[in-house]
Amino acid sequence: MLLKTSPLPGxxxxxxxxxxRDTTLPAYTxxxxxxxxxxxxxxxxxxxxxxxxxxxxWQAQFGISPPNTHWKIIPDYGIFQPGSSGSPLxxxxxxxxxxxxGGSINQGDPCIINSAFFGRFDHSWNVGGDPGTRLRDxxxxxxxxxxxxxxxxxxxxxxFTISGNIQAHWGAPMKNVKVQIxxxxxxxxxxxxxxxxxxxxxxxxxxxxxxxxxxxxxxERRQHF
Amino acid sequence: xxISKHILGLEYFDSPWKIIASDANRSNSVTTFDVVExxxxxxxxxxxxxNNSSWRFFPAFFxxxxxxxxxNSPLPPESILITNLQGNYTGANFKGLxxxxxxNTANPDE
Numbered sequence: 001m002l003l004k005t006s007p008l009p010g011x012x013x014x015x016x017x018x019x020x021r022d023t024t025l026p027a028y029t030x031x032x033x034x035x036x037x038x039x040x041x042x043x044x045x046x047x048x049x050x051x052x053x054x055x056x057x058w059q060a061q062f063g064i065s066p067p068n069t070h071w072k073i074i075p076d077y078g079i080f081q082p083g084s085s086g087s088p089l090x091x092x093x094x095x096x097x098x099x100x101x102g103g104s105i106n107q108g109d110p111c112i113i114n115s116a117f118f119g120r121f122d123h124s125w126n127v128g129g130d131p132g133t134r135l136r137d138x139x140x141x142x143x144x145x146x147x148x149x150x151x152x153x154x155x156x157x158x159x160f161t162i163s164g165n166i167q168a169h170w171g172a173p174m175k176n177v178k179v180q181i182x183x184x185x186x187x188x189x190x191x192x193x194x195x196x197x198x199x200x201x202x203x204x205x206x207x208x209x210x211x212x213x214x215x216x217x218x219x220e221r222r223q224h225f
Numbered sequence: 226x227x228i229s230k231h232i233l234g235l236e237y238f239d240s241p242w243k244i245i246a247s248d249a250n251r252s253n254s255v256t257t258f259d260v261v262e263x264x265x266x267x268x269x270x271x272x273x274x275x276n277n278s279s280w281r282f283f284p285a286f287f288x289x290x291x292x293x294x295x296x297n298s299p300l301p302p303e304s305i306l307i308t309n310l311q312g313n314y315t316g317a318n319f320k321g322l323x324x325x326x327x328x329n330t331a332n333p334d335e
Contacts, residue, residue: 160310164317166282169242170329174321184310204310210317211304214280
């Protein structure tokens with residue numbers, strides 16, 4: 001789980017996935033992932049996921065997961081690979097029901113997945129005894145105890161105008177000064193005869209830096225007599 | 226001449242912007258080295274200041290803690306940072322100063 005500490009740029013066109021704690025066995029499941037850092041892939045299990053009734057030994061430092069903490073699926077289309085871990089598992093309602101932890105790949109044919117195990121979202125909701133180990137403190141800060149949350153597209157950011165003026169320090173307006181905006185948007189404008197400038201249609205929710213640039217001095221032709 | 230008077234303490238500048246404008250080599254001080262650099266530009270020995278731009282722009286709202294000694298504190302960044310824009314922002318104003326110009330005779334349009 002990631003906590004964003006600054007506003008997301010309004011022009012990213014993001015979609016925030018929904019989630020559900022409903023433990024009804026999903027009739028089919030889908031997960032979306034980036035195996036070995038590859039471009040986005042979609043894997044589908046057309047059969048019902050089940051709650052894995054046994055413990056899972058992840059070996060080494062990852063330890064053993066208790067019984068009934070994971071969804072088990074066997075994909076019909078697509079596989080998973082290292083790098084897919086953490087990918088969301090979606091139920092028929094297109095909401096997240098789990099996150100990929102690992103599984104078993106056929107040793108003779110790596111395109112055959114024996115099983116894929118996804119940590120149950122509903123289990124993660126309230127596991128452990130503090131906000132560092134459970135989701136509910138972060139996804140339900142008002143303690144309303146929702147069972148599910150629908151996904152939603154990133155709200156279209158309102159746009160604003162950033163304007164200003166450039167004068168010599170003794171008050172004379174400076175025209176034709178190049179001014180750049182960078183950050184959530186990038187553009188260049190020039191001051192008018194009053195030294196004014198403005199950037200219009202700048203998406204809200206982002207950080208910006210406004211920088212004037214001195215005029216480029218043209219190389220002088222040296223004359224020799 | 227004015228810069229030399231300031232250096233010698235005969236007549237101090239009446240504005241922190243003039244002091245910064247005098248610092249032609251961006252050493253955060255005003256010395257005879259700045260006078261030399263300015264003369265070299267005027268005489269055409271330098272096409273431009275080696276370590277400075279012809280104009281510098283600072284946020285107009287910046288307030289010097291000691292206007293008589295602007296280099297005693299860090300100068301402000303030569304840009305304005307706007308965080309988490311949530312409305313129209315109308316105060317992105319800058320003051321420009323021409324390097325070497327301490328009597329306000331530079332043409333802002335050049």
